[in-house]
């Protein structure tokens with residue numbers, strides 16, 4: 001009986017053929033035709049004009065902050081309820097992360113608290129370098145009011161769409177909702193290249209700046225000429241070949257994760273105290289992970305559910321631990337916090353990868369029912 005993971009890579013002959021094609025042509029590295037094609041095909045699928053393939057989503061966030069002019073000593077406003085990479089990127093540029101709570105009906109950044117944080121920064125005479133939104137667990141944040149507040153203060157919005165490939169909000173694709181969008185193709189994401197990321201923007205200059213900085217800021221001359229500090233953040237051609245296959249299969253993978261969520265809801269939703277990560281019906285999430293939320297009347301606690309699944313050789317994890325509860329960010333400002341705290345205390349991520357078979361999901365459901373029924 002093989003262990004069931006949360007969201008393992010979902011690979012097929014398509015990815016394998018493209019990977020071997022790149023290998024056989026010796027386009028292992030560095031840049032090559034698959035890299036260019038991956039960027040174009042990804043941008044077309046996501047409905048975004050410009051895309052730059054990078055070594056990780058974290059690299060994308062770092063470059064997005066630099067390109068949008070975030071300076072050491074600036075404040076950057078972002079949700080507490082996210083993965084540490086969002087906040088780490090803020091530290092890389094020497095800015096100070098101010099955390100904001102989520103909305104209960106979506107678990108995404110609360111626009112009214114963003115407004116409050118922007119006003120507090122203005123009152124304190126602090127420059128705000130950027131607001132980073134996060135499309136948590138594959139559901140887009142409510143960007144319109146956040147963008148409006150940020151625009152009033154002249155602040156750019158960076159969309160951390162690391163978890164949200166293929167999601168949309170009122171018809172607009174994830175990644176297109178801020179001034180710059182960033183995706184992750186980490187091994188645990190819905191779409192993966194083993195490791196990788198993509199920065200996207202409607203602004204050609206932003207994309208060109210990110211591309212330049214990601215390739216050691218090398219000037220386009222014959223010899224090696226540099227006028228600023230660059231980074232080695234470009235994706236390799238061989239990994240881009242895998243990404244091209246994943247883009248082709250994205251619609252199928254999205255259909256499967258939606259089906260997985262629906263099956264969990266049907267099989268576990270009627271049990272006492274059991275609900276799921278909230279979905280705002282203005283958006284179409286990618287259902288990267290389905291998270292079960294255990295109320296006070298649930299038959300077991302989150303750690304007992306995780307142990308029950310582990311006994312059935314299935315991985316389950318708590319929801320993200322909020323950044324304002326992380327020792328490394330404990331001294332940072334936080335606006336609100338009850339929603340993120342509650343989601344962390346009650347949420348358990350269930351195996352949700354698009355390669356999860358029906359019999360594997362049956363095994364997860366049986367183990368979960370054993371603990372919750």
Ligand SMILES: Cc1ncc(COP(=O)(O)O)c(C=O)c1O
Pocket residue numbers: 055056057058059082083085086134160162163183184185186196197
């Ligand atoms: C919300 C969020 N932001 C950023 C990242 C960083 O992406 P990467 O692992 O590709 O650096 C991740 C995932 O790892 C994430 O979940």
